[in-house]
Amino acid sequence: xxxxxxxxxxxxxxxxxSWPTRKQxxxxxxxxxxxxxxxxxxxxxxxxxxSKLLAFII
Numbered sequence: 001x002x003x004x005x006x007x008x009x010x011x012x013x014x015x016x017x018s019w020p021t022r023k024q025x026x027x028x029x030x031x032x033x034x035x036x037x038x039x040x041x042x043x044x045x046x047x048x049x050x051s052k053l054l055a056f057i058i
Contacts, residue, residue, distance in 0.1 A: 020028065
């Protein structure tokens with residue numbers, strides 16, 4: 001019984017959620033992908049420079 005009650009309450013709560021429009025979801029996805037790529041590039045650049053620095057020191 002508890003599982004059925006939980007599912008009913010969950011469905012009720014999901015009706016209160018303010019879902020984004022399709023355009024908003026696509027825009028947010030593009031922003032997240034762009035930030036992820038920029039972060040990966042930034043961290044990769046630091047990794048490259050630190051590995052060259054360590055190779056120079058050693």
